[in-house]
Amino acid sequence: MLRQALEPGLRPAVLHIAQPVDGGVARVVADLVTDQVAAGLRAAVACPRGGVLTEAVRALGADVHPWRAGPAPGPLLLQEVLQLARLVARVRPHVVHAHGAKAGLAARLALRGRTPTVFQPHTWSFEGVGAITARLARSWERYSARWADRVVCVSEAEQRTGERAGVEARWTVIRNGVDTERFLPAADVRPRGLPPLVADLPESTPLVVCVGRLCRQKGQDVLLAAWEHLLRRLPNACLVLVGDGPDAEVLRANAPASVRFAGAEADATPWYRAADLVVLPSRWEGMALTPLEAMACGRPVVVTDVDGARESLPPGHALFCLTPSQDPYGLATAIGDLLLNAPLRATLGRQGHQYVVSAHDVRHTAGAVADVYRDVVGVRPG
The missing domain is CATH 3.40.50.2000 (Glycogen Phosphorylase B;)
Incomplete structure (x- = not known):
């Protein structure tokens, strides 16, 4: 139902916008694209060059669109936002899914609600920064929540952190998952295998x-x-x-x-x-x-x-x-x-x-994300 509803013609059903391109965020994006490609959806990713994400997505047969963006807001932010706005206008996805604080910042500024937008902070922009930066980041998150059709948190605690910061959003909690067919216990052999x-x-x-x-x-x-x-x-x-x-x-x-x-x-x-x-x-x-x-x-x-x-x-x-x-x-x-x-x-x-x-199987996680996509584009399972 999601495939038929979101993908008439050649438009990607989902455009993931990601920064960073390493670590847990990259693995989450790659896992989602894996599931979406397997389900027959056209998924694409916009991200900076380098890191492991580009190679992983291309190996899945999905499109990668280079987006020149640094890891934190800086003097080039306006250029990054305009570049992203042009990219989204060219790709014309049904849903944009922004991953990470920087991608969430740029995507919401670039789109301002014109395309169904899902924002997944993974960790909030106001965590782990100085007091002045944190105050500015909290103000931004409160203001920009209007431009996200859904804010997806990976834990209830992460949602509560956002709420304590004054963010009023349409929330969904989808706990992280991992590939339980890849991460398996070792065979019970002795001696244990040591790298x-x-x-x-x-x-x-x-x-x-x-x-x-x-x-x-x-x-x-x-x-x-x-x-x-x-x-x-x-x-x-x-x-x-x-x-x-x-x-x-x-x-x-x-x-x-x-x-x-x-x-x-x-x-x-x-x-x-x-x-x-x-x-x-x-x-x-x-x-x-x-x-x-x-x-x-x-x-x-x-x-x-x-x-x-x-x-x-x-x-x-x-x-x-x-x-x-x-x-x-x-x-x-x-x-x-x-x-x-x-x-x-x-x-x-x-x-x-x-x-x-x-x-915490990643397939459960991907299914819950697909339900969010259905909801934000006004489609219900048939």
């Missing part, structure tokens, strides 16, 4: 893995501070940081010998499967993908209590797996307690896998 970077470790070495962009948001600096406490309990433990980013050099300079850096990985699945425990010490999120991917692979997680974290955990897991944000000692305690309790880790891993399969 080359840690192949020299004894089988008994407690291995903690953190997957995420190396930046302030993801909190690896807090994890390194926690690691000093942890080594007093478990001096033979090893931590691997998987990812790259602006803080890489500083983190390397401050890391002890028991911390190893894997760099950016196109597929983090081998790291999830090798880990005894996966940790994400974020300062802010909407709902992070890393804990969902790790649990889909049957691994327990420790996450900080930021937006979306509680909603990403199975019932009862918060007691063991949730710690306050920016609390190195609390983080170290949670990590150490789980590393010293193998039966509990095994139970949490099994329960986490079952929970993600039932509640």
Whole structure:
């Protein structure tokens, strides 16, 4: 019904506008395009060159339209908005789906309600910035909500954060999902499969893995501070940081010998499967993908209590797996307690896998997004 209603002729049913083009946002967009192409819809993406998104979308057979845009508002914003307005006028999609604060800013300025628009912040523009910038960003989000037919939040907590900032919108919560056919537990073989970077470790070495962009948001600096406490309990433990980013050099300079850096990985699945425990010490999120991917692979997680974290955990897991944000000692305690309790880790891993399969499969997410598209163009399922 959605395909017939949205796609007469050659117009794309959906134009995704994305900035950034790496990390979780890029994976969400790629997963949506995968599902939409499989359903027979013509989906297209407008995004800056570089990153993993362009290659992933083209591999699916979808169109990619280069959009020259930086990661944050700046002196070139007007040019970016005008460029985007021309692009949308040329492509003439039925629905525009803007991902991320910068894409949401530019898309709403360019369209101002003339095309059905879905805005998905992933994290709000006023989080993680200075006080003056945050105040301006909150004012902008309150004003521009009129130009979004729907604001899609990835967690109820993210919606509440928007509401507390005074944003009045037509809300829909669609929790993040992951590909449970790709992220699977490893076969139960011994010894465990270790990536080359840690192949020299004894089988008994407690291995903690953190997957995420190396930046302030993801909190690896807090994890390194926690690691000093942890080594007093478990001096033979090893931590691997998987990812790259602006803080890489500083983190390397401050890391002890028991911390190893894997760099950016196109597929983090081998790291999830090798880990005894996966940790994400974020300062802010909407709902992070890393804990969902790790649990889909049957691994327990420790996450900080930021937006979306509680909603990403199975019932009862918060007691063991949730710690306050920016609390190195609390983080170290949670990590150490789980590393010293193998039966509990095994139970949490099994329960986490079952929970993600039932509640966070990406196909459920894509179906809910398709329902939003139907609604914003005035189409109901037949």
